[in-house]
Amino acid sequence: MQRYSGFGLAKHALSHHENWERQWRNPTPKKQYDVIIVGGGGHGLATAYYLAKEHGIKNVAVLEKGWLGGGNTARNTTIVRSNYLWDEAAALYEHAMKLWEGLSQDLNYNVMFSQRGVMNLGHTLQDMRDIQRRVNANRLNGIDSEVLTPEQIQEIVPIMDCSKNARYPIMGASWQPRAGVARHDAVAWGYARAADALGVDLLQNTEVTGFKIRDGRIYGVHTNRGDIEAKTVGCVAAGNSGVLAKMAGFRLPLESHPLQALVSEPLKPILDTVVMSNHVHGYISQSDKGDLVIGAGIDGYNGYGQRGSYPTVEHTLQAIVEMFPIFSRVRMNRQWGGIVDTCPDACPILSATPVKGLFFNCGWGTGGFKATPGSGHVFAWTLAKNQAHPLAAPFSIDRFHTGALVDEHGAAGVAH
Amino acid sequence: MFHIYCPYCEELREEEEFHPKGEAHIVRPKDPEACTDEEWGDYLFFRDNPRGIHHELWVHAVGCRKFFNVTRNTVTYEILETYKIGERPTVTAEHLAGGDKQGNVQVASGGQQTVGASGAAVASVKGERA
Numbered sequence A: 001m002q003r004y005s006g007f008g009l010a011k012h013a014l015s016h017h018e019n020w021e022r023q024w025r026n027p028t029p030k031k032q033y034d035v036i037i038v039g040g041g042g043h044g045l046a047t048a049y050y051l052a053k054e055h056g057i058k059n060v061a062v063l064e065k066g067w068l069g070g071g072n073t074a075r076n077t078t079i080v081r082s083n084y085l086w087d088e089a090a091a092l093y094e095h096a097m098k099l100w101e102g103l104s105q106d107l108n109y110n111v112m113f114s115q116r117g118v119m120n121l122g123h124t125l126q127d128m129r130d131i132q133r134r135v136n137a138n139r140l141n142g143i144d145s146e147v148l149t150p151e152q153i154q155e156i157v158p159i160m161d162c163s164k165n166a167r168y169p170i171m172g173a174s175w176q177p178r179a180g181v182a183r184h185d186a187v188a189w190g191y192a193r194a195a196d197a198l199g200v201d202l203l204q205n206t207e208v209t210g211f212k213i214r215d216g217r218i219y220g221v222h223t224n225r226g227d228i229e230a231k232t233v234g235c236v237a238a239g240n241s242g243v244l245a246k247m248a249g250f251r252l253p254l255e256s257h258p259l260q261a262l263v264s265e266p267l268k269p270i271l272d273t274v275v276m277s278n279h280v281h282g283y284i285s286q287s288d289k290g291d292l293v294i295g296a297g298i299d300g301y302n303g304y305g306q307r308g309s310y311p312t313v314e315h316t317l318q319a320i321v322e323m324f325p326i327f328s329r330v331r332m333n334r335q336w337g338g339i340v341d342t343c344p345d346a347c348p349i350l351s352a353t354p355v356k357g358l359f360f361n362c363g364w365g366t367g368g369f370k371a372t373p374g375s376g377h378v379f380a381w382t383l384a385k386n387q388a389h390p391l392a393a394p395f396s397i398d399r400f401h402t403g404a405l406v407d408e409h410g411a412a413g414v415a416h
Numbered sequence B: 001m002f003h004i005y006c007p008y009c010e011e012l013r014e015e016e017e018f019h020p021k022g023e024a025h026i027v028r029p030k031d032p033e034a035c036t037d038e039e040w041g042d043y044l045f046f047r048d049n050p051r052g053i054h055h056e057l058w059v060h061a062v063g064c065r066k067f068f069n070v071t072r073n074t075v076t077y078e079i080l081e082t083y084k085i086g087e088r089p090t091v092t093a094e095h096l097a098g099g100d101k102q103g104n105v106q107v108a109s110g111g112q113q114t115v116g117a118s119g120a121a122v123a124s125v126k127g128e129r130a
Helices: A006-014 A042-055 A087-100 A103-107 A125-140 A150-156 A184-197 A238-248 A310-323 A369-385 B037-045 B093-097 B120-127
Strands: A035-038 A060-063 A118-122 A146-148 A172-176 A201-203 A208-214 A217-223 A226-229 A232-235 A255-266 A274-277 A282-286 A291-298 A332-342 A349-352 A358-362 B003-006 B011-014 B019-023 B053-059 B067-073 B079-084
Touching (some): A035 A042, A035 A217, A042 A060, A042 A184, A087 A125, A087 A369, A103 A184, A118 A150, A125 A146, A125 A172, A150 A172, A184 A201, A184 A369, A217 A232, A232 A238, A232 A369, A238 A255, A238 A332, A238 A358, A255 A310, A282 A310, A291 A310, A291 A332, A349 A369, A358 A369
Parallel strands (some): A035 A060, A035 A232, A118 A274, A232 A358
Antiparallel strands (some): A118 A172, A146 A172, A208 A217, A217 A226, A255 A332, A274 A282, B003 B011, B019 B053, B053 B067, B067 B079
16 A cells, blocks of 8 residues: 655655555455455445454455445534443444544544534523533543533634524533544545555445345355355445345344435635534534535435435524524535434444344444444454454344343434 | 325325324234233334335324324335325235236325336336326
């Protein structure tokens, strides 16, 4: 792998940047691998990377039916934070946060991780009680978290309407200074390039059409490019996890919903942090390109259509304009949807399945991007050792039968 | 924007009057105390979540406030029929796959879908619309 550096940039300038090597190969599928990862998004690529790097398992294939990072990895609003309420969830997301903090160096790829802080607003007394509870829980778990007053909020975000005359007056917020945003495509590309350099085969346009299962044990997959064998298969397919589970003969506690986001025309720098509100339900940040990146809730119905409904766009923008009247005449440029796999307790599933050797990493719902490095890291451990990583253990699929749910729904003050 | 035919109001109304409530035809176990943890967990949490034909529960939240069922394609989003609680769907994945065109589809004319609704299977059903 050609390492990226300032010196390299200068060197390639001499040849008009025409001789950069390709970031990853486009290999032909082998007949057999040690591990197959189904799904070439951020989580799947991260899993492959950590399998190769931390566990020395390099005979790995990532099967992607489309192109790398073309699903939810490219469709989210890029927010990274770890201020979750419950110990189990906080530990997992904080594990990811610590990996984010060294990720660009680790991958030799600028993922543009910008710790500009994330603010979760409270508009009611109950919001504020929940915020105080969550901030206290975060601090007990060693996660940076503070409660802000409206005056402090106004100082950080002067353009926000913090007046008492607002329809839903802002009463305070939780604030995680280490949180922020990252460049979503770069995360997928950085993991892909680093995994490829360690010998992982990234197979694009390769769709899994079935699993080869004998005596309750997996030994390979059927694909549109022929059969590929492996004794360990990890599915990291987000919205399509339920479809894969059906092929393997079991059900998951998931529903797939469209979640959409939109960006405005580019503006001069105006918002240097991330603002989220669960109550009026919208979240917003400004990308380095200058466009406002806006998101909100899922469409309530099940869907695989990768597009959202217009009523949801309208509700989202109402919330944004309520908080930022200054944006009322900003024009929206693009809008899109991704398919999120929501779990009843709004926590992921990192688990073995009824089929031996087949593992699922899914159920991240509306908030998977922030967990990408942590998810890949603990899932790689799980696949390599054939047992749940201690951080992944509470997220076994068994919890839906034992009742030991990790109920983050709403509790994290997040915009689900 | 969906235009959904409420089988109780007998009118097409806009999507925002309705709320989706998830998979339909899930039967509550008659004696929950007798269920194993697996049976109860399956009933509460596990869903088919299909890519394609989906039977689902909706409520006419700011209309008649009654619950009813919808058969909808989760890829094209086309609504194939709406029917009252207690009734069975006439459009199912099985009969679409089998090419059975006898479905007595209970929809109002005008169509309820918004975007991209197409597909031979769907068209064959629409052709038989009463």
